[in-house]
Amino acid sequence: MKSHSRFLQKKSLHNKCMILILIIWSGVFKAQRTLTVGGSNWTVSIPSITEAGSNYAGTYESATNQILLAASVPLLLGNAKVSVHYQANPTWHNSLVLSAKRTGDGTTACVLCSISGGTAYQTLTLTDAELFRITATLALAAYSNIPIQLQLSGVSVIIPSATYQSSVVFTISAI
Template sequence: MMLLIISCGLKAQLVTVSGDWAASIPAITEAGSNYAGTYSNASIPTTTITLSTTLSGNFLNVLAGKGAKMTMRYTSNAWNSSLGLSAKRTGTTTGTISGLCVLCTATISGGDSFIPIQSASDTTFFNLNFAGVLGVSNTANFSDINLILQLSGVSVTIPAAPYSARIIFTVVAN
């Protein structure tokens, strides 16, 4: 019986990302001018990026208040090391719970200020927490987590070229 309970807590998690963003950087038309330096998708409503994921629970890990963390890193197609990427979470701070669960909560903490995204290693973005008194076959659903991306370091000293990066989000159990 103990092996069955432990194996239930080891289910793989899936992160769903919807949306993308291409920074719109205006052309320099006057000598001596520079770019604004920092650009974001925050003011463009058509570029909403959302994350969704679920945490599965059972009696032991819900009682212990188990959770996970969302990490991020980027891989570049063509990139300049003077450019920086950052991400910030907005919107929802709670998740919805399905299944039988007594006094259970599903919350998100952290990630509410810009966090630099690294290319070589995962950076913790925010934490997902799922806790309660008693639960059987539970799922905490975290959806519509809005994401704001920020591009920094844009300057006339960086060669004009198309640059692109893909951000990879991973859910890691605590």
């Protein structure tokens, strides 16, 4: 009877360990990278040409914190990259060029985490291109208020006067 009781105790301990492992793994699979985009729409005011010989400035920049990103990368998932592309509306002119850059690190409570890249303007295309990376080391890498600045270039007198609109899309994914 005693050996049967020990067997049941060992089996019970084994079952508890398996349940604990399953709980930990389910947490790993549920943990996700998140990205939240905030800020405001950017409207570029292009002045009218009023005299011969004058031209548009050609390049315009938004506020250095036009877009504010918040990102989190769970420790068990390690590193992440934030990518960006643009979606043009049907009237977008192909001579116009949108670019984006990171102008700061934002804020984080994670001492050993890091954010890198993206401090030079990245020309936006219709497909994702990496803007910057986040590394989680020994903790959840949670950043808020990562400032992004936009740039519009290619403005010229040869582009018809119209309202042009585009959306900037950010994604976060594994490296």
